[in-house]
Amino acid sequence: MGKRELPDGKAILVDERATSSRPSLPAFLARPAGAPVYYGFPLIEATRKDGWCFGAITDFADPDGCEAGDGFVEAPDGSRAGLIWSVGRFSAEAVSPPDSERWGVYEVGFPHPVRNTEDLVECFHELLPELKTIHEQAAVELASLRVKPTAPTIVDRVRAAWRRALRGSRYPSSKEND
Numbered sequence: 001m002g003k004r005e006l007p008d009g010k011a012i013l014v015d016e017r018a019t020s021s022r023p024s025l026p027a028f029l030a031r032p033a034g035a036p037v038y039y040g041f042p043l044i045e046a047t048r049k050d051g052w053c054f055g056a057i058t059d060f061a062d063p064d065g066c067e068a069g070d071g072f073v074e075a076p077d078g079s080r081a082g083l084i085w086s087v088g089r090f091s092a093e094a095v096s097p098p099d100s101e102r103w104g105v106y107e108v109g110f111p112h113p114v115r116n117t118e119d120l121v122e123c124f125h126e127l128l129p130e131l132k133t134i135h136e137q138a139a140v141e142l143a144s145l146r147v148k149p150t151a152p153t154i155v156d157r158v159r160a161a162w163r164r165a166l167r168g169s170r171y172p173s174s175k176e177n178d
Contacts, residue, residue: 010069011059015042037080037101038072046117047124051076052131054083054124055083064115072102073124075135079103085110085123092130103138 018027018040018057028040038055047054057070068086075081082105089109108130111121125175 013042013056013059015040036074036078038082041072043074044117044120047121049125051126052128054120055080060114061116062113063115065115067113069114073131075103078137081106081131081134081138083108087111087113091128092134098138098142101141103135106134126169 013098014026016029019032020027020030020040021032022030026040028038031039032118038057041055041057043053043055045053053074055072055074057072060066060069060071066164068084071083072080073083079102081103082096084105084107085112086107088112092106092108094104095107108127111126112119112123114120114123
């Protein structure tokens with residue numbers, strides 16, 4: 001895991017194994033085609049439980065106790081959501097709704113500061129039941145978005161016209177026009 005310093009002093013973590021689609025940029029800025037959102041940031045395997053895993057964007061290890069950071073969660077189905085975490089006991093709040101790349105971005109509370117990986121594991125595992133519920137709700141929301149009826153597009157209308165033409169309805173054949 002590599003580190004890069006941000007202007008405000010908070011380091012981001014990078015997955016050294018991730019390959020960039022543009023060699024001049026880090027992988028998280030130039031994801032290869034088909035790579036998931038948050039590609040280029042490391043999954044912290046020690047946090048993995050029942051197929052759920054925390055991914056770190058900002059460095060969480062601080063001997064004095066890290067009290068806030070950015071990360072993501074990967075669900076067992078491979079889908080991901082962004083996490084903006086801080087110390088506190090509060091219900092997760094959506095910052096960004098589910099979209100085509102992730103099941104949202106959420107502000108979440110960790111029960112205590114994070115000093116090391118063991119603390120991160122404990123905080124993440126305590127948060128898991130709420131993340132599982134959010135994931136289920138997001139899946140329902142995304143499914144409902146996919147099945148909403150939409151007005152026919154011009155492409156739909158052209159396809160329908162071609163089907164009618166091929167069946168011989170409403171459109172004269174080219175021989176009748178000669």
